[in-house]
Amino acid sequence: MNTIENGFWAQSLDYVSPDLIWVNEVPITEKDELQREALVTHVSDVSVRGSKVFSSRSVRIYLHHDRVVIDITTSTEDADHRKAGVVYLVVLPKNDFAFWMEGVLERISNFAKESQREIPTDLLDTIRAGLLALKGKRLTISTAQLLQQLDQVSFLAGVALGAAGGFSLARWFLR
């Protein structure tokens, strides 16, 4: 099974056909059930455990570690007249964010065309705005980790100081 660098998931419109799954830009058929399930599990992992960094009526973006899930409500309606969704899972880049963002938008457009889901230009603009919210997040993650470690150290230092203070107070009192 390939490592998932990016993947698309679009539920079937007629509730009968299989959902459309692409992993690393390759369509995955029902024969490869494991790969299909793996993508869905990754998506779920990011959207449930991660944080929502952007939310509008039609676009929600989640981030968990360096994984991003873009949940798009397209203009296409399914058999139940509900707006169909397209989900894109992708890894946040280490650098050249602008290049990465243009690539993401292009791949979303291509998938929409191939899967016959309608993503109008204004929706693409919303996705672009949402992706901009991710800019600098990679740096923020490592900074946050560093701060978390500092926080733990300072917490222990605080406890030690508190205990020392309490001990001195008790000693003064018992003199």
Add this chain to the structure above:
Amino acid sequence: MLMETPTLSDEKLNRIILTWSVASGVADITPIIGADLAAVAICQFKMFSALAREYGVTVTKERFIELLSTLVAGTGGWAATIFGASTLIQVFPGIGSALLWWQPPAIAAFTWAMGQVLKSYFPLVKEGKTWDKNSMKSAMKEALRRAKSIDWKKELGNLINWEKLILVWKSKSVIALGEEGAGKTTLSQFLQKGSIDGKYMRTTAPQKLEGRQFQLKNLNLKIKQILDFPGSNIAVGGAWKDSVVESWNDNPDANLVLYLVRAHFLKRQNRQTIHRVENDLKHIGHWLSLVRRKPACFFIVVTHCDLDQDYRDFKEQERLGEYEDAFRKIPVIMNGVLACGGWNRVKIAVGSLKTEESAAELVVQIFSQLPL
């Protein structure tokens, strides 16, 4: 006629002190600076006056000023602590956290010590003796000796009704599962907002929704969070399984799993639905075998009943029990329930999510079946 002086019970005094100490610790959790101090001060004043009443000491203007000056000194101390903590938080967040975590127990301990000191103060005041630094010091020593000798576990156990406390704090996380269009998002949104707007988009990426506390009929519901999953069958083996197994392993009784299915599809024996329900319940039965401690129950929630004429008729005749029984007898439900441990574990609820009233009825039906 001689007035009989009531005998002071040390046990009763200790109970008063302990009650207000715990209350002041809890009051300190008040998340508004200033309000927490006021809440703590109120608890301490209540303790002061309760003890004064026990000793038969009148809280005079003089004593009240004495108490106020103590409180002002205390307030100054806490203001300095808060200022110091907020400054430290900016530099090292951990120190702030340490202070915040230690503050409520420290406040409780301080109030307890204050109560013990009052136990030495009030007899002196009653006898008209003076209260100086030495009396304070010996009272504090006495308090320390008591703190060492007291059986805290027993005292706290007597003070707090833990069972009641646990029940109050017990809240549920809800996981909504089921095939596409079964009403998972509608139910989730209702649990989150209490309203139904009827225009939901199809759920693709699972949604984690914040819960709330609300009253429905005679039920006080506390929902921590709601997980709304997509109904797609490829989500079952991975996304559904991971969340359900993890939440059951974490705390089976705090995580309520609801499996939604459409009434009319079941009754009409819709081939796709029957196959799906059979498969899903088999999976849930398997997940139940994987968890360390099984939940007391999980629910099959039959929705869209408003589309079934029988439901409307039975409801009108107040014979919903018979309508529900009809679903219990559907082979795919019977087999699924068997795979999940029988009707002792699997509960059923039938209804509709068409309107807020019907959704409320369905939610009440679910939650009122939960074991206490």
